[in-house]
Amino acid sequence: MFRAIFIFLSKAFWAQKLIMNWKFAWRVASRFIAGINIVDVIKVVKNLNDQGLNVTIDHLGENAITVEDTLAATKEVIDLLEAINHYDVHANVSIKLTQFGLNIDNELCKSNLQNIFEQAKNKQNFVRIDMEDSSITQETLDVVYWLKQAYSGVGTVIQSYLFRSEKDVTELTNECIPVRMVKGAYKEPAKVAFLKKNDVDKNFDHLTKICLDKISYCNYAEISNDGRFPPLIAIASHDELRIENAIHYANTKDLSKKTYEIQMLYGIRRDLQKKYSEQGYSVRVYVPYGTHWYPYFMRRLAERPANVWFFFSNFFRK
Ligand SMILES: Cc1cc2nc3c(=O)[nH]c(=O)nc-3n(C[C@H](O)[C@H](O)[C@H](O)COP(=O)(O)OP(=O)(O)OC[C@H]3O[C@@H](n4cnc5c(N)ncnc54)[C@H](O)[C@@H]3O)c2cc1C
Incomplete structure (x- = not known):
């Protein structure tokens, strides 16, 4: 309910207007968001790299409604890939397809993606396609398989709350396409998704095992030395038990720490990020930036009642 x-x-325009006009909102949001432009984000990335953490950068934005917006978003990601290369930071990029026109026109979206992936190829970098809500899961995967025919540096995300994910993760790893395992951040109906936390967690562990089992089939591919190309599986969670279960299973299979990575969001469980990095695991931080921070911020509030309490107690005090 909460x-x-x-x-x-996160989808209500009136609420977006109200909250984005409130200065304190940005102060809270900036715990999760690195800034508004490429200069801001590169500064944060350098700092994380200095702490031994790799990064994936997300230029915030989703559900674009005009062609011009999709073209501007494409240019931004092309510039971002250039900046990553120029500053020689250990970072790749994550994108959401609805920012590039998936909801407007499939061909427009593909043409934007081609421009992005050509740049990624030239700059020897990797781009991961984030997973949005279940109404576009199949379209997203179709685009991933289409990209994979021409570009090796593509990966995607699997959500353990969806019933369909076992089939999807098996097919993706059959093609050795890198997968980020997450629980899922959207509101889904009972006909497509597990609603109980226990079931989502159980499926997370189950799907993670499927990926870890495939590491040998994919020739034990390791994270690249520059931190850009990830291994086959990223365990993306702040839930320590999920991470510990994955590590335990990887150890029973004698997998080296470079054949999988742990991912967490910027500003969340920094203690865990540090702990696993100091233990020699590859840890990658998902760092978002940009002016379209509202829906991302709302999803972070949705994940933790304590965040909301802190936020709204100040809102009513303003
Ligand atoms: C790198 C990365 C990329 C992601 N990409 C996607 C994607 O493409 N598509 C998608 O649907 N979802 C994505 N997610 C979000 C994911 O689906 C979950 O919504 C989110 O990670 C919270 O679940 P959890 O696994 O951390 O476990 P939870 O059980 O929700 O949380 C475990 C613990 O983590 C801490 N925690 C979790 N969230 C917060 C928060 N917002 N603020 C403060 N503490 C918190 C709390 O201590 C909590 O008890 C991504 C997550 C990560 C880490």
């Missing part, structure tokens, strides 16, 4: 309200608000 989560549903915040996912609803």
Whole structure:
């Protein structure tokens, strides 16, 4: 119920206007968001790299409604790939397809992606396609397989709350396409997704095992030395038990620490990021930046009642 309200608000224009006009909102949001432009984000990335953490950068934005917006977003990602190369930071890029026109026109989206992936190829970098809500899971995967025919540096995300994910993860790893395992951040109906946390967690562990089993089939591919190309699986969670279960299973299979990575969001569980990095695991931080921070911020509030309490107690005090 609580989560549903915040996912609803993440899509409500009136709420967006109200909250984005409030200065304190940005102060709270900036715990999760690196800044508004490429200069801001590169500064944060350098700092994380200095702490031994790799990064994936997300230029915030989703559900674009004009062609011009998709073209501007494409240019931004092309510039971002240039900046990563120029500053020689250990970072790759994550994108959401609805920012590039998936909801407008498939051909427009593909043409934007071609421009992005050509740049990624030239700059020897990797781009991961984030997973949005279940109404576009199949279209997203279709685009991933289409990209994979021409570009090796592509990966995607699997959400353990979806019933379909076992089939999807098996097919993706059959093609050795890198997968980020997450629980899932959207509000989904009971006909497509597990609603109980226990079931989502159980499936997370199950799907993670499927990926870890495939590491030998994919020739034990390791994370690249420059931190850009990830291994086959990223365990993306702040839930320590999920990470510990994955590590335990990897150890029973004698997998080296470079054949999988742990991912967490910028500003969340920094203690865990540090702990696993100091233990020699590859840890990658997902770092978002940009002016379209509202829906991302609302999803982060939805995940934790304590965040909301802190945020709204100040809102009513303003
Ligand atoms: C790198 C990365 C990329 C992601 N990409 C996607 C994607 O493409 N598509 C998608 O649907 N989802 C994505 N997610 C979000 C994911 O689906 C979950 O919504 C999110 O990670 C919270 O789940 P959890 O695994 O951390 O476990 P939870 O059980 O939700 O949380 C475990 C613990 O982590 C801490 N925590 C979790 N969230 C917060 C928060 N917002 N603020 C403060 N503490 C928190 C708390 O201590 C909590 O008890 C991504 C997550 C990560 C880490």
